Amino acid sequence: MREILSIHVGQCGNQIADRFWRLVLREHGLTESGTPKAGANIAANANMEVFFHKVREGKYIPRAVLVDLEPGVIARIEGGDMAQLFDESSIVRKIPGAANNWARGYNVEGERIIDQIMNVIDAAVEKTKSLQGFLLTHSIGGGSGSGLGSLILERLRQAYPKKKIFTFSVAPSPVISDSAVEPYNAILTLQRILDNADAAVLLDNEALFRIAKAKLNRSPNYMDLNHIIALIMSSVTASLRFPGKLNTDLGEFVTNLVPFPGNHFLTASFAPMRGPGQEGQVRINFPDVARETFSQDNFTAAIDWQNGVYLSACALFRGDVKAKEVEENMAAIRKTLNFASYVPTGVKLGVADTAPEGFASSGLALVNHTGIAAVFERLIVNFDIMFDNHAYTHWYENAGVSRDMMATARNTIANLAKSYRDAS
Amino acid sequence: MKVNNVIVVSIGQAGNQIAASFWKTICQEHGIDPLTGQTAQAQEPRGNWSAFFTRLGDGSGGSFVPRAVMVDLEPSVIEGVKDTSGSLFNPANLISRTEGAGGNFAVGYLGAGREVLPEVMSRLDNEIDKCDNVGGIIVLHATGGGTGSGFGSLLIESLKEKHAEIPVLACAVLPSPQVSSVVTEPYNTVFSLHTLRRSADACLIFDNEALFELAHRKWNIESPTVDDLNLLITEALAGLTASMRFSGFLTVEISLRELLTNLVPQPSLHFLMCSFAPLTPPDRSKFEELGIEEMIKSLFDNGSVFAACNPMEGRFLSTAVLYRGIMDDKPQADSALAAMREQLPLTYWIPTAFKIGYVEQSGISHRKSMVLLANNTEIARVLDRICANFDKLWQRKAFANWYLNEGMSEEQINALRASAQELIQSYQVAEESGAKAKVQDSSGDSPRTITDDGRTSSMSLRDLVDRRR
Numbered sequence: 011m012r013e014i015l016s017i018h019v020g021q022c023g024n025q026i027a028d029r030f031w032r033l034v035l036r037e038h039g040l041t042e043s044g045t046p047k048a049g050a051n052i053a054a055n056a057n058m059e060v061f062f063h064k065v066r067e068g069k070y071i072p073r074a075v076l077v078d079l080e081p082g083v084i085a086r087i088e089g090g091d092m093a094q095l096f097d098e099s100s101i102v103r104k105i106p107g108a109a110n111n112w113a114r115g116y117n118v119e120g121e122r123i124i125d126q127i128m129n130v131i132d133a134a135v136e137k138t139k140s141l142q143g144f145l146l147t148h149s150i151g152g153g154s155g156s157g158l159g160s161l162i163l164e165r166l167r168q169a170y171p172k173k174k175i176f177t178f179s180v181a182p183s184p185v186i187s188d189s190a191v192e193p194y195n196a197i198l199t200l201q202r203i204l205d206n207a208d209a210a211v212l213l214d215n216e217a218l219f220r221i222a223k224a225k226l227n228r229s230p231n232y233m234d235l236n237h238i239i240a241l242i243m244s245s246v247t248a249s250l251r252f253p254g255k256l257n258t259d260l261g262e263f264v265t266n267l268v269p270f271p272g273n274h275f276l277t278a279s280f281a282p283m284r285g286p287g288q289e290g291q292v293r294i295n296f297p298d299v300a301r302e303t304f305s306q307d308n309f310t311a312a313i314d315w316q317n318g319v320y321l322s323a324c325a326l327f328r329g330d331v332k333a334k335e336v337e338e339n340m341a342a343i344r345k346t347l348n349f350a351s352y353v354p355t356g357v358k359l360g361v362a363d364t365a366p367e368g369f370a371s372s373g374l375a376l377v378n379h380t381g382i383a384a385v386f387e388r389l390i391v392n393f394d395i396m397f398d399n400h401a402y403t404h405w406y407e408n409a410g411v412s413r414d415m416m417a418t419a420r421n422t423i424a425n426l427a428k429s430y431r432d433a434s
Numbered sequence: 435m436k437v438n439n440v441i442v443v444s445i446g447q448a449g450n451q452i453a454a455s456f457w458k459t460i461c462q463e464h465g466i467d468p469l470t471g472q473t474a475q476a477q478e479p480r481g482n483w484s485a486f487f488t489r490l491g492d493g494s495g496g497s498f499v500p501r502a503v504m505v506d507l508e509p510s511v512i513e514g515v516k517d518t519s520g521s522l523f524n525p526a527n528l529i530s531r532t533e534g535a536g537g538n539f540a541v542g543y544l545g546a547g548r549e550v551l552p553e554v555m556s557r558l559d560n561e562i563d564k565c566d567n568v569g570g571i572i573v574l575h576a577t578g579g580g581t582g583s584g585f586g587s588l589l590i591e592s593l594k595e596k597h598a599e600i601p602v603l604a605c606a607v608l609p610s611p612q613v614s615s616v617v618t619e620p621y622n623t624v625f626s627l628h629t630l631r632r633s634a635d636a637c638l639i640f641d642n643e644a645l646f647e648l649a650h651r652k653w654n655i656e657s658p659t660v661d662d663l664n665l666l667i668t669e670a671l672a673g674l675t676a677s678m679r680f681s682g683f684l685t686v687e688i689s690l691r692e693l694l695t696n697l698v699p700q701p702s703l704h705f706l707m708c709s710f711a712p713l714t715p716p717d718r719s720k721f722e723e724l725g726i727e728e729m730i731k732s733l734f735d736n737g738s739v740f741a742a743c744n745p746m747e748g749r750f751l752s753t754a755v756l757y758r759g760i761m762d763d764k765p766q767a768d769s770a771l772a773a774m775r776e777q778l779p780l781t782y783w784i785p786t787a788f789k790i791g792y793v794e795q796s797g798i799s800h801r802k803s804m805v806l807l808a809n810n811t812e813i814a815r816v817l818d819r820i821c822a823n824f825d826k827l828w829q830r831k832a833f834a835n836w837y838l839n840e841g842m843s844e845e846q847i848n849a850l851r852a853s854a855q856e857l858i859q860s861y862q863v864a865e866e867s868g869a870k871a872k873v874q875d876s877s878g879d880s881p882r883t884i885t886d887d888g889r890t891s892s893m894s895l896r897d898l899v900d901r902r903r
Contacts, residue, residue: 021686080689081435082681106438106567109691153692182786190696190752190787229765392785399783399867401699 012259013060013138014247016074016145017131019162020115020155022180023148024076024083029233029240030147031072031092034061036367037244037251043094044070057251063137073138075100075130077162079119079154080107100134102127108153110188112195113409115157124158128165135170142250143174143208143260145243150199151182151192160202167206174260175207178243181311181385183216191402193392194416200386201419204426208264209274211246211376212385213239213310221308225283238310241280241366245374248328252364266358267322267378273429275382277311279303279375284368296331296371300339303327303373304347311385318381319350319434324358326374329365336361350380350433383430386423393420437482438569438689440678441501441561443554445589446535446542446582448607449575450504450511451660454519455668456574457500460486460679461522462798463672464498469520471497481680481795488564501564503527503557505589507546507581508534527557535580539622540840542584550585555592562597569678570601570690573634577626578609578619587629594633601691604634605671608820610643610742613660618833620823627817628853636694636704638807640667641741641816648738652713670710670740672797673805676758682794688756696789697752697809702860705813707741709733709806716799723801726763730755730770733806734778741816748812749868750778752787759802761794781868811865814858821854 018027035042038058039050045068062070072095078084084103087096104123108115135141144166148155159177166175179199182192189195203210218238222230250259268274281302282294302308303325306315327336336359344356365372396402397420403413444453461468464479466487473479476494479487487498502523506512512530515523531550535541562568573590575582586604593602606626609619616622630637645666649658677688698704711733712724724732733755736744753775757767768790775788797803827833828851837847 080687081437082685082687085435085681105436106569107687107689107692109689110695111691153695189692189789190699190784192786231765395783395785396699401784402695404701405695405698 012140012142012250013073014142014145014250014260015131015134015138016061016072016147017077017162018074019077019146019148019159020152021078021080021083021149022152023146023155023159024078024087025232026147026178026236026239027074027076028083028087028092029236030243031074031095033240033244033366034072037364038062040070042091044072057253060247060251071095071097073134075102075127075134077102077127077158079104079115079158081105100130102130108157110153110191110195111405111409112153112157112160112198113406113411115153115159116161116198117157117410120158120161124161124165127162128169131166132169141173143176144170146175146177146207147239147243148177149180150196151180151188152195156195156199160199163202163206174264176246176260177203177207177210178239179203179210179212180239181212181214182389183214191405193389193396194402194406196389197393197423198411198416198419200426201422204272204422207274208260209267209276211242211276211278211310212382213278214312214385217310217312221283221310224307238280238283242278242310242374244366245280245326245328245372246376248362248364249326249360252328252362263324263376266324267376269321269353269378270429270433272426273321273378273433276376276378277309277313277382278377279305279308279310281305281308281373282369283308294370296335297339299327299371299373300336300343303375304343309375309377311382312388313379314381314384315379316381317434318379318383318430319348321350321353321378321380321433322358323347323375323377324360326360326362327371328362328374329369329371331361331371333361380430380434383427386427390420390424390427435482436566437485438567438678439484439501439565440486440569440572440675440690441503441558441565442486442572442574443503443505443558443589445505445573445575445586446579447506447511447576448579448660448664449582449586450506450515452574452607452664452667452671453502453504454515455664456671457502457519457522459668459672459798460675463795464679466498468522471499471522473498483679484566485569485679486675497521499524501561503554503561504529505550505554505581505585506530507542507550507585508532527561529553529557535584536836537616537618537622538580538836538840539584539587539625540837540842542580542582542586543588543625544584544841547581547585547588551588551592554589555596558593568597568600570603572690573602573604575604576607576609577623578607578614578616580622582607583622583626587626590629591633601635601694602633603690603694604630604637606630606637606639607667608639608641608643608816610641610646612646613642613663618836620820620827621833621837623820624824624854625850627857628850630705631702631853631857634704636698636706638706638708639741639813639816640670643742643819644740647742648713648740652738653715665716666710666740669797669799669803670708670805673710673756673758673803674708674807676793676795676797677756677791680793680795685793686791688789688791693754693789693807696754696787697807699751699784699787699809702857703751703809703864705857705861706807706809707739707743707745707813708808709739711738711804712800713738714800719800726767727770729802729804730767730774733804734774741813742819743812743815745808745810745812746779748779748810749781749865750787751781751784751809751811751864751868753778753809754789754791754807756791756793756805756807757802758793758804759796759800761792764792781864783868811861811868814861814865817854817858821851821858824851
């Protein structure tokens with residue numbers, strides 16, 4: 011069995027965990043306590059070991075590690091309807107928080123608990139037969155998810171050099187900012203994602219908000235945004251968890267999506283977009299699902315579509331879809347996508363039989379587009395203005411991150427942006 | 435659940451009166467009886483009570499004790515607190531002396547203050563020992579009187595010397611002739627500014643000049659008393675600590691350290707101002723609720739800031755808005771705040787400093803309320819006013835003998851005055867440098883490449899400071 015271990019770090023990372031595990035539980039016919047729902051046919055679903063550890067007959071525990079430097083979000087998960095779900099020993103929560111400061115998450119607070127976290131991760135890995143990799147959810151603008159998340163990424167790569175590491179990274183939005191020092195935190199984290207992860211799906215709250223608003227016909231809340239992320243995460247792994255005709259795993263995603271080392275920053279799209287509980291049973295025909303999946307408006311990061319090209323793309327369709335139908339429709343869509351001239355192939359396709367609960371069929375696109383450079387460039391513009399004026403840098407210096415380290419991270423990400431622009 | 439713990443030290447008459455009102459309010463918010471420290475039917479208090487309280491005993495006899503240390507060099511206010519707060523506070527933490535500081539910074543800083551310091555530090559250490567993690571220390575004091583200014587400075591310096599790691603937020607009430615008649619207030623304030631500038635991690639200004647006007651105009655009080663002004667201050671303090679005291683699914687918990695990370699762009703630029711909305715008189719708030727947009731508009735209005743200045747005409751270095759109450763209109767608040775941000779005179783070299791916090795738990799007097807914390811260059815105007823009054827006195831050495839007699843030298847006094855001027859200047863420099871036209875941002879059509887050599891060049895603040903010297 012090719013198991014996946016999910017690691018959720020920081021306030022945002024754990025809020026995503028809350029939505030994600032709810033969704034996965036439903037897909038596998040489990041209750042919020044990890045026991046089979048009445049009438050659910052667990053036996054027919056042999057692949058649920060990918061995400062769950064079966065402790066005994068009728069009791070499943072998520073392969074998940076929850077980490078935060080602030081206790082609030084995890085405490086609410088533990089106190090809510092999923093109180094019986096997670097293994098207490100796989101939860102690490104500490105005070106006093108990273109105070110929005112990457113350097114505190116990475117150095118001051120991170121150093122105190124990284125060994126404990128790695129022990130918990132090792133213990134979770136020991137419960138797998140053939141681990142294929144890790145999913146890490148966090149935000150890169152805060153302090154815990156960004157700083158401690160960076161430290162975990164580094165240690166994870168050291169300890170498991172051959173395993174795939176996928177991050178789902180919530181990037182600062184170009185419009186709404188959560189903290190003054192987001193550009194610093196984000197650039198310092200992106201450098202660690204660049205060096206240690208195999209692929210990173212960038213999600214920004216602004217894009218998620220826009221998508222949710224357009225599709226839900228009401229003002230979205232953070233739960234809606236995290237629900238979109240959860241739908242994307244569950245679809246990325248669906249073809250491993252459910253039988254299907256075209257299978258993809260994390261390794262195959264990476265091989266197909268990353269044309270040059272380091273150019274592994276992806277954006278994603280899920281269709282048809284519906285809010286939690288609003289999936290409805292409206293029958294949407296497959297060509298519409300496919301079209302929405304590749305609609306530019308539907309991607310989760312603020313990509314510069316005009317000045318960039320596709321380097322690669324994967325699509326995974328779930329539910330009541332026929333492989334032939336998929337291939338025909340995607341061949342047509344492929345023609346509309348502006349691919350780099352040197353990429354001859356099409357869109358890598360996967361199909362899984364089971365749709366997310368409530369949907370008849372769904373589509374997921376994971377794409378590598380050079381317009382992602384715009385996300386980095388925006389951060390660098392703000393980083394430079396602040397850095398050149400010594401704004402906020404004392405907080406980092408006080409916590410052991412020198413201006414040189416910050417400048418190095420900045421130049422590394424500037425070169426990354428340039429490599430994307432050059433690849434166009 | 436372990437959370438960051440905050441200790442509140444209140445000093446002098448104003449500091450302790452504010453503290454008494456603050457503790458009463460947050461006791462009510464947490465469901466703790468402000469006279470006994472107990473809860474109804476021995477329930478668990480609301481929210482993360484351990485942020486500001488310790489628990490004494492358990493079961494029905496258990497009570498919750500504020501993490502408070504109260505100090506005064508004269509007895510009357512502390513006696514008053516003892517008389518009116520029942521068994522809420524630990525009596526060992528209510529420290530007073532008999533002589534008072536006579537409205538003289540030097541007595542609080544050099545004389546009687548030194549004598550009481552060991553006892554105060556020992557009570558503070560005792561409180562620190564009881565914490566899971568010290569999230570910060572809030573110092574409440576007024577800079578006009580002798581104890582608040584002198585002993586306040588001495589304590590902040592001693593605290594930071596001993597516990598450099600613990601963030602200290604000084605909440606300093608600035609004097610106004612409207613409210614008080616202590617003639618030496620400008621001296622005391624200027625002297626304490628030096629410590630607030632050098633030792634405190636941040637200083638939140640409550641300017642009685644502005645508070646008097648607010649109580650008069652917004653609360654329709656003919657001639658407001660300090661009690662009225664202290665109620666305004668309490669509203670703001672309760673609002674800004676709410677994100678340290680409560681959690682909830684949508685609540686964004688913000689520690690004191692996190693607030694400071696966002697609000698202090700450079701170590702020397704750490705003087706904050708605040709405002710509160712709605713400024714409806716508390717007894718009418720139930721009947722006259724403001725809409726979200728109105729509330730935000732009022733929050734940023736020059737006329738509702740707790741400092742006598744016009745922030746909309748200065749530059750915002752950084753901003754935090756803390757919203758508390760019913761969350762139905764959170765998305766509406768988000769977008770209204772984003773729109774407000776567009777209208778603010780921001781500092782071009784700090785493009786992203788706009789922190790928003792949410793707390794689901796309402797305050798006592800309003801169903802929905804907001805606190806604005808701003809690092810704004812107009813604070814220079816407030817400090818300038820104090821310094822001008824100082825200069826009038828000091829030119830004639832009026833009342834200077836009181837300070838010289840207590841061991842301060844003319845040289846020292848001149849140096850302290852110069853320190854205040856440097857503070858004013860650093861804000862003026864920030865205002866000038868912040869005014870630079872916004873760097874062309876990403877609206878361009880062509881892709882931009884930003885590489886090592888193609889960096890946006892800009893005048894740095896450091897350069898400007900150097901040039902001025």
